[in-house]
Amino acid sequence: MEERPAAEAGAVIVTRALTKRYRGGQLAVDGLDLTVPAGSVFGFLGPNGSGKTTTIRMLMGLIEPTSGSARVLGHPVPRGARAVLPRVGALIEGPALYGFLTGRDNLLRYDAADPTADPRTRRTRVADALERVGLAAAAGRKAKAYSLGMKQRLGLAAALLQPRALLVLDEPTNGLDPQGMREIRSLIRELASDGTTVFLSSHLLDEIEQVCTHVAVMARGRLLTQGPVAELAAGTRGRLVVTTPDTADAARVLKEQGAGDIAVADGDRVDAEPPDRDLAEVSAALVRAGVRVRGFAVERASLEDAFVALTGEGFDVAG
Amino acid sequence: MSRAEPGVRPGAGHGEAGARPAAEAGADAGPRASGPVGTVAGPPRGPGPLWTLGLFRSELLTTFRRWRTLALLGVLAAVPVLVGIAVRIETGDGPAGGGGHGDGPAFISQITNNGLFLVFTALAATLPFFLPMAIGVVAGDAIAGEASAGTLRYLLVAPAGRTRLLLTKYATTTAFCLVATLVVAVSALTTGALLFPLGELTTISGTRIGFGEGLLRALLIALVVAASLIGVAALGLFVSTLTNSGIAAMATTVGLLITVQILDQIPQLQAIQPYFFSHYWLSFADLMRDPVYWDDLLRNLGIQAVYAAVFGSAAWARFTTRDVTA
Numbered sequence: 001m002e003e004r005p006a007a008e009a010g011a012v013i014v015t016r017a018l019t020k021r022y023r024g025g026q027l028a029v030d031g032l033d034l035t036v037p038a039g040s041v042f043g044f045l046g047p048n049g050s051g052k053t054t055t056i057r058m059l060m061g062l063i064e065p066t067s068g069s070a071r072v073l074g075h076p077v078p079r080g081a082r083a084v085l086p087r088v089g090a091l092i093e094g095p096a097l098y099g100f101l102t103g104r105d106n107l108l109r110y111d112a113a114d115p116t117a118d119p120r121t122r123r124t125r126v127a128d129a130l131e132r133v134g135l136a137a138a139a140g141r142k143a144k145a146y147s148l149g150m151k152q153r154l155g156l157a158a159a160l161l162q163p164r165a166l167l168v169l170d171e172p173t174n175g176l177d178p179q180g181m182r183e184i185r186s187l188i189r190e191l192a193s194d195g196t197t198v199f200l201s202s203h204l205l206d207e208i209e210q211v212c213t214h215v216a217v218m219a220r221g222r223l224l225t226q227g228p229v230a231e232l233a234a235g236t237r238g239r240l241v242v243t244t245p246d247t248a249d250a251a252r253v254l255k256e257q258g259a260g261d262i263a264v265a266d267g268d269r270v271d272a273e274p275p276d277r278d279l280a281e282v283s284a285a286l287v288r289a290g291v292r293v294r295g296f297a298v299e300r301a302s303l304e305d306a307f308v309a310l311t312g313e314g315f316d317v318a319g
Numbered sequence: 320m321s322r323a324e325p326g327v328r329p330g331a332g333h334g335e336a337g338a339r340p341a342a343e344a345g346a347d348a349g350p351r352a353s354g355p356v357g358t359v360a361g362p363p364r365g366p367g368p369l370w371t372l373g374l375f376r377s378e379l380l381t382t383f384r385r386w387r388t389l390a391l392l393g394v395l396a397a398v399p400v401l402v403g404i405a406v407r408i409e410t411g412d413g414p415a416g417g418g419g420h421g422d423g424p425a426f427i428s429q430i431t432n433n434g435l436f437l438v439f440t441a442l443a444a445t446l447p448f449f450l451p452m453a454i455g456v457v458a459g460d461a462i463a464g465e466a467s468a469g470t471l472r473y474l475l476v477a478p479a480g481r482t483r484l485l486l487t488k489y490a491t492t493t494a495f496c497l498v499a500t501l502v503v504a505v506s507a508l509t510t511g512a513l514l515f516p517l518g519e520l521t522t523i524s525g526t527r528i529g530f531g532e533g534l535l536r537a538l539l540i541a542l543v544v545a546a547s548l549i550g551v552a553a554l555g556l557f558v559s560t561l562t563n564s565g566i567a568a569m570a571t572t573v574g575l576l577i578t579v580q581i582l583d584q585i586p587q588l589q590a591i592q593p594y595f596f597s598h599y600w601l602s603f604a605d606l607m608r609d610p611v612y613w614d615d616l617l618r619n620l621g622i623q624a625v626y627a628a629v630f631g632s633a634a635w636a637r638f639t640t641r642d643v644t645a
Contacts, residue, residue, distance in 0.1 A: 060476045063642035085478035092476070096469025100385060112377035113477035113484075119373050158473060 012038045012166050012197045013059060017068035020054050028054040030221040031068065036199055036214070041192045043212030043229070044201040045307070051221040052201045053093050056170050060090055073165055086116040089164040091172055095155025099144030103135055103154050106143050110158045117162060129157040134183065148175035156184065160191075167191060168199045173207060185211050205304045217310055224310045232306050240274040242286065243295030253289045257282045274298060374479060378491045382457065388495070391453040392502050398449060399441035399507035406430050406437075407514045426604075433520045434511025435530070438537045439607065441507035442500070442544050446600050447580060450499055450544070451551045455572035457495045458555025461488040462638065464565030466645040481639045485556070489631065492552040500545040504537065526609040536606055543603045547619055550596035550626030551576060557634040563645040593618075596626050 013036035020029040029051040036042045046052050057063045059072055061081030070077050075084045097106050107126040111117045117125075130139045133153040138146070146154065152175050159167055172188070173181040188211050192198050202208055208215055209229065216226035225232060240259060244250045250270045251262050258275035259282070265271065275282065283296050382388055402424075410431050424443040429436040462485070465471035474484060511517070520533045528536075555572040562568050579595050582588055592598050599619035605612040 057472075057642075057644070060472075061478070062472055062475060063644060064640070082478055082480055085476050088476070090473075090476045092472055094469070096473055098381065098468070098470060101381070109377050109381060110473055110477055112373050113474045113479035115478070115480070 010038050011035045012040075013042075013070070013072050013199060015055075015059075015068065015070040018055070018058060018065055018070050019067045020051075020058060020063065021066045027221050029058070029065075032218075032221075032223050034216060034223065034226065036197065038197050039192070039195060040214045041188065041198045041200060041212045043208035043215040044199060044218070045205065045208050045215055046201075046203065046218035048203055050218045052218055053170060054221075055218075056090075056092055056168055056199075056201060060088070060092065060168065061085065062092075082115075086114055086162065087165040088168060089159030089162070089166075090168040090170075091152075091155045091159050092168070092170050094171070094174060095151040095158075097143040097146070097151055097154060099142065101143060102140050103143055103146065103150075103157075104130065104139040106154060107158055107161060111161050114162065125161055126157075129160045132160055132187070133157045149177060149180050152176055153180070153184075156187075164196055166197045166199065170201045171203070172200065173202075173204070181207075205307060217307060219310075238274070238298045239271045240279070240282070241269065241271045241295070241297050241299050242291075242293060243269055244286075244291055244293050246291045249289060250286060250291045250293075253286050253291060254282070257285055268294070271299075374483065374487050375490055378487050379494060382491055382495065383498075387460075388457065391456060392499060395445060395449060395453060395499055395502050396506040398445050399437055399503060400510050402427075402441055402444060403430070403434075403437050403507070403510035403514050426607075429521075430511065431515055433533075434513075434515035434517050435508070435520055435533050435537060437511035437515070438504050438507040439540065439604070441503050442540060442603065443601065445503050446544055446547065446603075447597070448576075450496075450503065451548060451576050451597070452573050453499050454492065454496055454548045454551050455555045455576055456569045458492045458552045459559050459568035459570075459572040460565045461492060461556055462559040463562050463568035464559075466563040466643070467565045469645060471645065472643055475643060482635065485560075485635055485638050488559075489552070489556055489634075492556060493549060496548040496552055497542075497545040500541050500548070504541040508537070522609040523604065523607050524609040528609065540603050540606050543606065543616065543619075546623055547600050547603070549623040550630075553627040553630035553634070554596070557630040557637070560634045560638040560641065594622070596622060598622070 013034060015032050015034040018029060018032040018034070019027070021027050032051075032055060034055070044052055044055070054063070058065050059070055059077060061078035061084075064078060072084045073087060075081075077084060097103075098109065101109065104126060107129060108122060111122050111126060112119075127136070127139075130136045133156050135150065135153050135157060138150060143151065143154065152172070156169070156172060159169070167188075169188070173184050176184060185207070188198055188200065192211075192213075200208070200212060212229055214227065215229050215232055217224040217232075240254075242250050242254070245268055247264045247268065247270050251264055251272075254262055254270065254272050254275075258277065259272035260275075262270065262272040279296075279298070283293070286293055286296070406427065424440050426436045426439040426443065430440055462471065465474065475481065479487075518530055519527050520530070521527050551572070554575065555568070558571045558575070559565075559568040562571075576597075579597055583592055583595050583597055599615050599622060602615035602619050605616055
């Protein structure tokens, strides 16, 4: 077994100051330090153009980092890519298929390119993979006749041709209808429960929130944060929400109690930054002031709130 | 020890597993129709000894199932038929051999005496342009076409390995050279046999050889013609590694081909012409001498080998270091 620093033991992907500057001088990824724990479903989140795909391409040995290092499954990439990649299933920047071949023949071709794939079990494994993504019925049709969702499924099937230790899925639900998205998400959960680490890039916040255990957020080529999803969302403070017909009084009392950023909305709703004191005191103060309280609650922050708090902006394409 | 990746043996070398008994290897990755596909990886297998052949086979199948490839072969097959019919019509109402011994591709005046000469004529007619153009299209598309379709990145993460993929592509292009040449030759032989008499033939040197030996020489000529295309194939493959556009690579390769063919006709460039890949192409006719005149034939094969080495290395240097961004 090889030596690794204790903090990185058990990590499936580790990058250190990983940087990619394209020939035009554009800095796509800037000093990325990423640690993906084994067995996690790791959400890699960021707006379009934030460097997610460039990072994935470096991890898969397709492009050379300008500086910094990356290790996948304990091997350095791109140098050790040939030892690593057979244990990695990947869907990168959408599926790519030979339109003049059938879905099945596409998979047979990709499997033939894998040096570790056993040719004797090829047909069985291809059939299993097609079955798994729900494409068995369309396996004999030419790929150019596939819809975007079917192509996406075929791309996923290619990633599942062999048992994998790591799945790297770049926007796996792109182009799928809501039913297809649900199927893919449950497939991802199923794979993760079998022990496969899933590295999932997405620009869909709710997708990450639904399936991921860990998350990293990128914007403009830099890593803003990474950690368990729950921690990230918890890091952003929730909002105190008071439901009352007496909104003006409620807002005044809340201000007296030290709450900030008070906003009145929807006619009977006041929300604010919770003050740094026992909320029971706040509630008692409201009642003492004769405010008729229908509801009093702290709404937990969603990942989206966390994201907006981190980037200080909406979820738009980086310029 | 709580390893991150169950069943992972970082030290498992390539080739080691390939030497394992077949039964054991089969048990590792054996068909478990009921079992899930994407479960945690078992011990990785090394590449089997026949793996590269498997990729080569897949590459051949993929290439020859493309419409474009079949269309190119169709055009090549049509050329001898057209030449044969034209010669037949031209001489049909006059006495045999009355077509005159003037211009036209080599051997054309002899076709009416012996259909076998249609093979030589057809190869002489297609070698300057049709054949290398077809090779240029296939070679130019080899890497760039995969890149523009995006399939290149999936082959590389499979992982096919850049050097092996390039070698496979070159082997496939070379196979296409051979197939394309044989298509011309077989189509010419069939057309010649249907439209004209077959039999003994006269060599350029004036001696007569039997039909069997003539057939043998025709096969040899086809092989030499196929080998003459290796230089263009290497050039096309190199161009193909430079771009992400299949069309651009094909157009560039065919453009280079035409340029070289034109430069080869300019007398002032005599000094450099012997280094053009096409300069000795028509030397295959020397195989029809008795005895065979080998000098230019060998020069031709030598030049093809040099082109293959130079542009093959350049393609390798480029492809193994390039960022695959498509």
